[in-house]
Amino acid sequence: MEHIETERLLLRPIKLTDAPAIFDYGQRVEVSRLAGFPVNQSLEEVRTFIEQDLQKPEEQAHLRIYAICLKGDGRVIGTVNFTKEIEEDIFEIGYVLHPDWWGHGLMPEAVGALIQHGFQVYHLRKIELVTYDFNRQSQRVAEKLEFQLEARLRQRKELDGHFRDKVVYGLLREEWLQPS
Numbered sequence: 671m672e673h674i675e676t677e678r679l680l681l682r683p684i685k686l687t688d689a690p691a692i693f694d695y696g697q698r699v700e701v702s703r704l705a706g707f708p709v710n711q712s713l714e715e716v717r718t719f720i721e722q723d724l725q726k727p728e729e730q731a732h733l734r735i736y737a738i739c740l741k742g743d744g745r746v747i748g749t750v751n752f753t754k755e756i757e758e759d760i761f762e763i764g765y766v767l768h769p770d771w772w773g774h775g776l777m778p779e780a781v782g783a784l785i786q787h788g789f790q791v792y793h794l795r796k797i798e799l800v801t802y803d804f805n806r807q808s809q810r811v812a813e814k815l816e817f818q819l820e821a822r823l824r825q826r827k828e829l830d831g832h833f834r835d836k837v838v839y840g841l842l843r844e845e846w847l848q849p850s
């Protein structure tokens with residue numbers, strides 16, 4: 671699993687010592703309800719989650735999770751990864767950022783870099799992204815990277831006692847804006 675560098679960020683495989691940094695945002699309900707996972711209850715739970723990633727076999731190396739680190743001090747501020755292999759040349763992407771760092775275009779930078787990796791290294795034909803219909807901030811990330819809105823999955827997941835719709839975005843290789 672290669673390290674990926676951008677202007678402000680370094681993406682590298684997550685490791686056990688990242689647990690406190692991930693727990694710091696994983697325990698916040700404003701993050702977990704948008705991201706679609708239950709609030710992290712303990713540091714131990716996050717360590718188990720990281721261990722599961724470390725144990726992924728070689729043939730799932732493309733699904734390993736990257737820690738998003740600030741280049742300056744190496745601090746871990748989020749994660750990004752291909753969450754699913756839908757077809758051998760179509761992967762789904764997912765991401766979470768610590769709220770202290772929202773609004774600086776950092777996730778479009780990280781996702782843009784992993785997309786480049788997906789098209790150039792894994793020779794993907796398409797990348798998909800699924801988010802709650804009310805998650806405008808995640809949809810903005812998709813839009814900034816030229817993903818197209820493709821579908822609405824009605825009543826897809828229960829949240830706060832209601833079944834919420836999800837929306838699916840897709841980016842074809844030929845639509846991808848290659849960095850110059």
Ligand SMILES: CC(C)(COP(=O)(O)OP(=O)(O)OC[C@H]1O[C@@H](n2cnc3c(N)ncnc32)[C@H](O)[C@@H]1OP(=O)(O)O)[C@@H](O)C(=O)NCCC(=O)NCCS
Nearest residue numbers: 704705765766767772773774775776777800801807808810
């Ligand atoms: C979605 C997310 C990764 C965006 O990352 P980011 O680096 O902040 O992305 P951007 O800086 O491009 O901001 C995207 C949008 O978020 C919104 N936003 C910006 N700052 C915000 C803040 N402090 N609070 C709430 N929303 C904010 C804006 O609508 C912005 O769009 P704009 O640039 O057109 O104004 C981040 O909000 C996040 O981690 N959310 C929780 C987890 C999640 O939703 N994951 C995706 C699951 S599919």
